Amino acid sequence: MTKFNVASINQCTEVEGPNKRLCIWFQGCNIHCRECCNPDYQPLVPKNILSLDELVSIITEAKGEFGIEGVTYSGGEPTLQQGLPQLTEAIRNLGLGVISFTGKRYEEVKDILSGCDAVLDGAYEADNKETRRRILGSANQRIICITDRYKDCIEDWFSQNENKSVEVNIGSAIVANGDKI
Ligand code: SF4
Numbered sequence: 001m002t003k004f005n006v007a008s009i010n011q012c013t014e015v016e017g018p019n020k021r022l023c024i025w026f027q028g029c030n031i032h033c034r035e036c037c038n039p040d041y042q043p044l045v046p047k048n049i050l051s052l053d054e055l056v057s058i059i060t061e062a063k064g065e066f067g068i069e070g071v072t073y074s075g076g077e078p079t080l081q082q083g084l085p086q087l088t089e090a091i092r093n094l095g096l097g098v099i100s101f102t103g104k105r106y107e108e109v110k111d112i113l114s115g116c117d118a119v120l121d122g123a124y125e126a127d128n129k130e131t132r133r134r135i136l137g138s139a140n141q142r143i144i145c146i147t148d149r150y151k152d153c154i155e156d157w158f159s160q161n162e163n164k165s166v167e168v169n170i171g172s173a174i175v176a177n178g179d180k181i
Contacts, residue, residue, distance in 0.1 A: 001052075002086055003050065003052075004024075004026065004050050004055055007026060007047050007048070009022065011061070011062040012065075013072075013167055016072040017070065017099045017118075017154075018069075018070075018153050018157040021068055021070050021071060021072050022058070023074055024071065024072070024073055025075055026075040026078050026080065026081050027044075027075070028042070028075070028076050028077065029041065029044075030080070031123050033103060034124075052086055052087060052090065059071060059091060070091075071091050071097070071099075072098075072099045075101065078113075079102050079104060079112045079113065085112060088114070088116055097150065098117055099116065099117060100113055103122070104121065104122075104123070117145070117150055118146060120136060120144075121142050132159070135158070143155065
């Protein structure tokens with residue numbers, strides 16, 4: 001059965017891409033960028049092991065309850081999750097868009113990212129910090145539109161640097177996400 005190693009989920013965020021989105025932070029990354037922004041999500045250890053059906057159910061609930069328009073994959077390194085294409089297909093079948101971060105070059109991981117609408121790629125370069133675009137860490141990282149879904153809005157959204165924001169969600173745990181400010 002397809003399983004996913006999930007560090008955390010925010011069912012409705014407005015700081016991880018255009019529109020309201022559910023964001024999944026996958027556990028585990030083997031890229032080891034210096035000054036990684038999410039070091040707790042680097043270790044390749046099991047965290048919350050969820051099945052495809054469990055993840056789809058959480059996403060379906062967020063669509064109904066919060067009216068999310070899409071899902072963002074973050075981490076950790078999303079492309080380490082072998083079931084990612086099946087998850088992406090299931091999300092698209094719900095009528096939702098998918099945006100994925102990856103610390104690899106898109107060309108290296110395009111198969112596992114198949115079905116995504118947009119990809120934010122490239123390892124974090126601590127000596128090449130991003131100063132213009134929101135939520136991207138370094139200037140080498142690319143915004144790649146695979147489909148037309150976000151073509152007309154994604155560059156605008158990322159260039160709204162004056163709208164840098166952090167959300168703090170208080171539930172069973174406190175999770176902060178968004179731009180570093
Ligand atoms: S790719 Fe992302 S999660 Fe992985 S080490 Fe680099 S900044 Fe951290």
